[in-house]
Amino acid sequence: MTNGAVGNGSRRASLPNGAGSAAVLAMGIGSLVMAAFAIIADHSSVFKRMMIFYTPTGPLSGVTTIAVVIWLVTWIALDVAWKRRDVDRKIVRVGLYLLAIGFILMFPPVGDLF
Numbered sequence: 001m002t003n004g005a006v007g008n009g010s011r012r013a014s015l016p017n018g019a020g021s022a023a024v025l026a027m028g029i030g031s032l033v034m035a036a037f038a039i040i041a042d043h044s045s046v047f048k049r050m051m052i053f054y055t056p057t058g059p060l061s062g063v064t065t066i067a068v069v070i071w072l073v074t075w076i077a078l079d080v081a082w083k084r085r086d087v088d089r090k091i092v093r094v095g096l097y098l099l100a101i102g103f104i105l106m107f108p109p110v111g112d113l114f
Contacts, residue, residue, distance in 0.1 A: 017083030021091045026078055028072025028098025035105035037063040039114050 041048045041059040051062030105111050 016082075016084055016086050017092075018085040018087050019079055021087045021089075021095070022078030022082045023075060024092045024095035025098075026071055026075035026095075028095035028102065029074050030067050031102030032098045032105075033102075034063060034067035035066060035102040039066070039105065039111050042111070043114070046110065085087050 037047075037051070038060075041051050041063055048059045049061035051066075053065055054061040
């Protein structure tokens with residue numbers, strides 16, 4: 001018995017990695033956009049006023065709203081384009097790098113350097 005295995009010579013069906021790569025890249029882009037907008041809002045009074053969507057939270061309301069919209073639009077667009085494709089694995093690496101950069105920039109000691 002093979003415990004459910006089809007046979008020794010069978011190949012596993014591979015799924016395209018496009019949808020997953022789209023999600024990871026969009027995550028990195030959204031993270032970087034949020035960090036960049038937060039830094040810009042801290043240093044530009046005009047941009048800060050533009051980002052106030054809800055007065056009690058200040059510019060954070062606009063920064064997070066726009067970052068989430070950019071993340072979703074990017075994810076949907078890339079998912080539609082890459083859903084049934086195999087894309088280069090470097091895309092995932094780039095997405096993770098962007099996430100790391102965005103994450104680091106969100107901490108005040110680093111973000112305040114700009």
